[in-house]
Amino acid sequence: MTAPQNSPAPAIVWLRDDLRVADNPALVAAVERGGAVVVLYLLDEVSAGIRPLGSASRWWLHHSLESLASAISTLGGQLVLRRGAAAEELPRLVAELDAGAVFWNRRYGASRDIDAALKLRLRADGVEVQSFQASLLFEPWTVTTGDGNPYRVFTPFWRACLSRGVARSPLSEPTAITAPRDTPAGDTLADWALLPTRDWSVGLSEKWSPGEDAAHDALEHFATDILENYHRRDEPGVESTSGLSPYLRFGELSPLQVWHRLQAPLIPAAQKNAAHFLSEIGWREFNWNILYFSPELHTKNYRPAFDAFPWRTDRERHLRAWKHGRTGIPLVDAGMRELRQSGVMHNRIRMVTASFLIKNLLIDWRVGEAWFWDTLVDADEASNPANWQWVAGSGADAAPYFRVFNPLLQAEKFDKQRRYVVRWVPEVDSSDYAKPIVDLKLSRQDALAAYDVMKAAEAR
Numbered sequence: 001m002t003a004p005q006n007s008p009a010p011a012i013v014w015l016r017d018d019l020r021v022a023d024n025p026a027l028v029a030a031v032e033r034g035g036a037v038v039v040l041y042l043l044d045e046v047s048a049g050i051r052p053l054g055s056a057s058r059w060w061l062h063h064s065l066e067s068l069a070s071a072i073s074t075l076g077g078q079l080v081l082r083r084g085a086a087a088e089e090l091p092r093l094v095a096e097l098d099a100g101a102v103f104w105n106r107r108y109g110a111s112r113d114i115d116a117a118l119k120l121r122l123r124a125d126g127v128e129v130q131s132f133q134a135s136l137l138f139e140p141w142t143v144t145t146g147d148g149n150p151y152r153v154f155t156p157f158w159r160a161c162l163s164r165g166v167a168r169s170p171l172s173e174p175t176a177i178t179a180p181r182d183t184p185a186g187d188t189l190a191d192w193a194l195l196p197t198r199d200w201s202v203g204l205s206e207k208w209s210p211g212e213d214a215a216h217d218a219l220e221h222f223a224t225d226i227l228e229n230y231h232r233r234d235e236p237g238v239e240s241t242s243g244l245s246p247y248l249r250f251g252e253l254s255p256l257q258v259w260h261r262l263q264a265p266l267i268p269a270a271q272k273n274a275a276h277f278l279s280e281i282g283w284r285e286f287n288w289n290i291l292y293f294s295p296e297l298h299t300k301n302y303r304p305a306f307d308a309f310p311w312r313t314d315r316e317r318h319l320r321a322w323k324h325g326r327t328g329i330p331l332v333d334a335g336m337r338e339l340r341q342s343g344v345m346h347n348r349i350r351m352v353t354a355s356f357l358i359k360n361l362l363i364d365w366r367v368g369e370a371w372f373w374d375t376l377v378d379a380d381e382a383s384n385p386a387n388w389q390w391v392a393g394s395g396a397d398a399a400p401y402f403r404v405f406n407p408l409l410q411a412e413k414f415d416k417q418r419r420y421v422v423r424w425v426p427e428v429d430s431s432d433y434a435k436p437i438v439d440l441k442l443s444r445q446d447a448l449a450a451y452d453v454m455k456a457a458e459a460r
């Protein structure tokens with residue numbers, strides 16, 4: 001459908017981490033305004049405050065945009081792709097279209113400064129600009145302690161969130177989008193070369209279907225068939241978690257949609273696990289809250305005492321073995337291979353592999369965080385660094401540093417039948433399997449000694 005002659009100047013909907021047509025307040029506002037709507041995705045890898053995507057996320061983005069473009073065209077609109085610094089590209093498109101309004105859903109990391117500056121500038125030019133809450137259940141500045149400070153501990157944070165209650169129901173997708181008479185030119189997805197040149201992405205295609213429809217199928221499958229097993233979420237060999245993290249990361253699904261699905265009737269066995277599952281969504285909210293107040297979370301220790309930690313920088317060989325799943329420690333290798341082949345890793349094993357890198361190898365958590373950033377399809381600006389810092393002990397409400405996971409005991413406890421280890425490390429019982437690159441007991445002692453060095457520096 002194209003806009004009639006006397007309709008208002010076109011509106012632009014600028015999509016970012018909200019690649020969906022349902023429960024998308026910015027899109028709904030643009031459509032309700034009347035007139036033509038241009039839906040824009042801008043690949044900005046250059047502005048200050050933007051963390052360029054890793055390879056697995058680029059793969060996901062490619063397929064997600066493909067699926068979004070098709071959903072928008074079914075509604076009568078067109079997804080326009082542009083590349084460059086938002087501060088230049090967005091005003092350029094506004095001028096080209098002589099647009100009267102720009103709508104977006106809010107971001108909460110360092111990139112929010114880009115949005116704030118654009119809002120001021122466009123409004124000064126007489127353009128209507130509106131932003132909306134869509135990616136979090138609770139906006140960070142609305143959940144603070146009694147004295148107005150950010151929460152540093154999860155349990156009171158989540159209690160405070162729950163006492164506020166969730167504000168609204170998910171929005172339906174628009175019934176139609178009106179396209180402008182002349183669609184603005186844009187890039188093609190192929191121009192962006194988001195897909196890897198070496199084809200390690202076969203495993204990603206086998207495991208994942210990016211896009212909004214697949215996100216809803218995954219949510220439905222989880223709520224009806226899997227949630228009843230959620231109390232076994234620590235066992236990597238059992239299908240007991242949702243697999244929703246990349247869909248939430250790219251906003252193919254909103255946390256509000258997840259929340260409301262879990263308020264609908266569930267079988268009693270699933271109902272028992274619903275609050276626990278929603279508290280994990282709460283950890284996502286908590287991490288974004290931390291990032292909002294500490295935007296340099298992936299480069300800076302949340303607890304500055306850790307600045308004095310004596311990390312080892314001479315362990316290239318160990319780092320390589322860790323990345324490629326050849327440490328000779330079965331549970332660590334299984335996790336690192338799962339990551340490389342499928343773009344995700346089970347949560348407990350993320351903790352085990354991170355603890356091994358940080359504590360048994362004494363390699364700076366930022367090195368591991370960067371590897372996860374590159375290889376995870378759910379690599380998230382808040383949850384990745386927050387969880388790495390949680391394991392390191394340098395983060396908010398973190399595990400104490402001296403809690404060094406023993407990967408052999410973790411395997412006995414959570415992968416008793418060895419389903420997970422044998423699946424990802426089939427040679428584990430043969431003589432071909434790597435010998436351990438470190439002694440777990442001695443390296444644990446080294447880790448505790450390094451911690452004492454840091455504590456001594458803190459006391460000085």
Ligand SMILES: Cc1cc2nc3c(=O)[nH]c(=O)nc-3n(C[C@H](O)[C@H](O)[C@H](O)COP(=O)(O)OP(=O)(O)OC[C@H]3O[C@@H](n4cnc5c(N)ncnc54)[C@H](O)[C@@H]3O)c2cc1C
Nearest residue numbers: 241242243244245280281284347350351379380383384387
């Ligand atoms: C070192 C490390 C790095 C991590 N990096 C990321 C990351 O980049 N992106 C990411 O989404 N999660 C990250 N996590 C958290 C967690 O491992 C994943 O969210 C989870 O494994 C995703 O699987 P799921 O969707 O089946 O989880 P479910 O158990 O089904 O949980 C549902 C949702 O809750 C959220 N969630 C669950 N656990 C956490 C958590 N600990 N912190 C924050 N949110 C959580 C996720 O959005 C998840 O999709 C990391 C954890 C560790 C220990």
